[in-house]
Amino acid sequence: MAAPIVIHHPSPTGGRRVTLRGQIVGLAHTDNDVVEFLRRAGLPDAHDLLDQPDWVEWRGGRAHHYEAA
Template sequence: MSGAPIVVHRPTPTGGRRVTAREQPLGLAHDDSDVVEFLRRAGLEGAEDLLDDPRWVEWQGGHAHEYEAA
């Protein structure tokens, strides 16, 4: 576990990835813009610049930025 406050979980069997911030659910993302919007709503502006920063975002299972069904 990286300790990053934001986790983009492994793709679901039907597509999309759950997103959590400090273990609180933010939503089901189907692309990076969904993740950015969830983080904006949670009060984190400029989130698009953080998606590839492992200090902020941990991508679990599969490849980062891929949302297709597992």
């Protein structure tokens, strides 16, 4: 089963698009941005999920890095 949260490859201008079950929830520039987007979507303990592949798929680039591609 695919992870419900996808943190996409870094954009050319920096930041990573974040989707939750296929819906865009924001453009993150830090892990804290991701956590806030997911908190707003109803996942209060999202920080604990960032390194769990069942929950989060990091696409392109290294996990937790948001610099321009």
